[in-house]
Amino acid sequence: xxxxxxxLTRRKLxxxxxxxxxxxxxxxxxxxxxxxxxxISKPNRLSxxxxxxxITPASNVPENEDLLAAMDLVRSLGFEAKAAxxxxxxxxxxxxxxxxxxxxxxxxxxxxxxxxxxCVRGGYGSGRLxxxxxxxxxxxxxxxxxxxxxxxxxxxxxxxxxxxxxYHGPMAGDNFSSYTYDQFQRVLMEPRQVTLIGEPPPFVExxxxxxxxxxxxxxxxxxxxxxxxxxxxxxxxTLLGTPYEPDFDGAILFIEDVSEPPYSVDRMLTHLWxxxxxxxxxxxxxxxxxDDNYDNNTLSMEQVLHERCEPLGIPTLRGAMIGHIExxxxxxxxANAHLDVxxxxxxxxxxxxx
Numbered sequence: 001x002x003x004x005x006x007x008l009t010r011r012k013l014x015x016x017x018x019x020x021x022x023x024x025x026x027x028x029x030x031x032x033x034x035x036x037x038x039x040i041s042k043p044n045r046l047s048x049x050x051x052x053x054x055i056t057p058a059s060n061v062p063e064n065e066d067l068l069a070a071m072d073l074v075r076s077l078g079f080e081a082k083a084a085x086x087x088x089x090x091x092x093x094x095x096x097x098x099x100x101x102x103x104x105x106x107x108x109x110x111x112x113x114x115x116x117x118x119c120v121r122g123g124y125g126s127g128r129l130x131x132x133x134x135x136x137x138x139x140x141x142x143x144x145x146x147x148x149x150x151x152x153x154x155x156x157x158x159x160x161x162x163x164x165x166x167y168h169g170p171m172a173g174d175n176f177s178s179y180t181y182d183q184f185q186r187v188l189m190e191p192r193q194v195t196l197i198g199e200p201p202p203f204v205e206x207x208x209x210x211x212x213x214x215x216x217x218x219x220x221x222x223x224x225x226x227x228x229x230x231x232x233x234x235x236x237x238t239l240l241g242t243p244y245e246p247d248f249d250g251a252i253l254f255i256e257d258v259s260e261p262p263y264s265v266d267r268m269l270t271h272l273w274x275x276x277x278x279x280x281x282x283x284x285x286x287x288x289x290x291d292d293n294y295d296n297n298t299l300s301m302e303q304v305l306h307e308r309c310e311p312l313g314i315p316t317l318r319g320a321m322i323g324h325i326e327x328x329x330x331x332x333x334x335a336n337a338h339l340d341v342x343x344x345x346x347x348x349x350x351x352x353x354x
Contacts, residue, residue, distance in 0.1 A: 040334055041164045043116070043142045045353035046189045048078040050115040053108035054172055055084045056095035058150040059123020061173050064088055070120045070172040077176075077184075082114060094125045101125065102132035105154070109134070109141045118172040119147030126153040127235070130244050135161040144188060144353065147171055149258070149324065152231030157244040159229075159334045165352055168231050168254075168322070169330035179327035187330040191351035198285070198320035198329040198346045214327075215319055216344035219306055222315035224283030224339045225349070228331055230254035237268045240275055248277040252337050252346075256287035256323030262304045265289060269308040278308075283315040283339040285346055287322025317341045 052074045054067075061067060067088060071081040084104035089096025108117045130153060139162035145155065146167040155166040167188070170180050179201040186195055200214035229246045230236060230253045239245050257265060272278045289301050299307075302318075309316045317339060321329045332352035339346055 039163050041139070041142045041162070042352065042354040043144045043165065045191060045351075046079070046116055046144065049080065051080040051082050051113055052172075053082050053084060053111065053114040053117045054087060054120055055101075055104045055108060055117060056087055056089075056120050057101050057105050057129060057147075057154060058095065058119075058125040059093055059121055060088075060090050060095035061121050066173060067120065070118075073172055073175065074118065077181075079116075082111075084108060087120070093123065094128075095121075095123075098125075098128045098132060102129045105129065106132075106134040106137060109138045109143060114143065116144035117146070119145075119151050120173040121171055122147065122149030122151050122232075124150055126150045127238055129154065130157045130242075133158070133161075138162050139164065146188075146330070148256075148328075149232050150235060152235035153239060153244070155231060155333050156229060156236070156239060156246045160244060160246060163334070165332045165334040167330050167332055167352070170328055177327050179321070180329075183321075183329040187332060187348070187352050191353055193349075193351060195348040195351075196345060197331065197348060198287075198322055199344070200319070200321060201327050214321065217302075217318040218341045218344075219284075219286075219309050219316040219318055220312070220314060221341050222283075223341065224252060224315045225336065226250045226252040226282035228252050228254060228333055228335055228337050230285075230331075230333070231256070233257040233265065233268050234260065237271050240271070240277070248280045250280070250282050252283040252285060252339050253278075253281045254285040254287060254320065254322055254331055254346075257289050258324035259291045259293060260289065261293045261295070262299050262301045265292075265301065266299070266304045266308065269304070273308060273312075279312050279314070281314060283341075284309060284317070285320050285322070285339060286316070286318040287320045288325050290324050315339055315341045317344065317346070319344075320346055 074081040086096045086100040086104050089100055108114050142164045146169045148168050159166050203211045229251045233255045321327055335352045336349045
């Protein structure tokens with residue numbers, strides 16, 4: 001049967017459109033013009049004398065003396081400290097305007113004197129910057145960027161848009177415990193090809209005294225391997241349906257939160273489940289859910305995690321040293337890791353820095 005000229009034209013247009021779509025798929029183009037699944041890049045490891053840029057991309061600490069203390073903390077680690085131009089800005093619950101905070105972050109990546117970037121505080125406001133970040137400049141100047149809590153939005157967005165590994169870890173606004181410093185060193189300063197992270201700190205049992213605070217709990221037994229994604233649960237949920245939504249396929253998802261009651265954690269995990277993201281992961285690691293505000297009419301946090309995760313059949317572990325806690329690890333977003341639920345271990349399968 002002969003095709004009309006109109007049908008031939010329409011079919012040709014469809015073929016051209018399909019070719020363009022395929023090309024975009026191959027190149028992984030996103031709305032920013034950068035790869036959605038970009039090639040992984042690793043920032044340089046930290047060494048003594050490195051210059052650390054300090055930024056406040058969300059909220060600020062209450063007083064300027066707290067900022068001076070953050071700079072002293074950086075120096076105590078053997079580094080030089082460089083304050084962002086707008087580090088002392090405050091605008092109610094934000095550390096200055098969105099433009100000022102974005103300029104500080106973009107500027108620190110562009111600054112050739114700066115070797116790594118530490119956030120001073122979380123709070124609220126990171127998500128407001130995601131459209132203002134210069135992902136091309138960031139991709140061209142890979143540097144360690146570390147923070148947690150509200151900074152989750154920035155860490156995952158930068159990794160998604162540039163392929164650069166980012167680091168869910170301690171803030172410069174808090175002191176490092178001995179455990180935190182050890183984890184910081186093993187991930188960012190003296191990395192090994194295979195590195196255990198997030199294990200509970202040493203505890204010596206004695207008659208009448210057992211470990212209660214830092215217990216590892218298997219939820220679903222098994223082992224898994226995949227790229228690490230995650231952070232604060234509240235922030236991860238806000239990224240769903242946006243151009244900055246993490247890629248959950250085959251990933252090991254790590255989650256923590258603070259001041260969220262069990263019903264709220266239930267709601268957010270249900271959101272991840274309904275959106276189809278939880279079952280696409282290879283494994284799940286729950287960190288700490290601190291200050292969870294129990295009342296009399298509630299499921300326990302334990303019940304919530306079991307009810308939501310057990311039916312998935314995906315290896316799931318609870319209790320890693322991730323979250324709003326004094327002793328916390330550094331989790332490199334984008335690095336390959338191995339989860340062994342029965343052994344209670346999360347192991348990096350590659351160095352997280354170059």
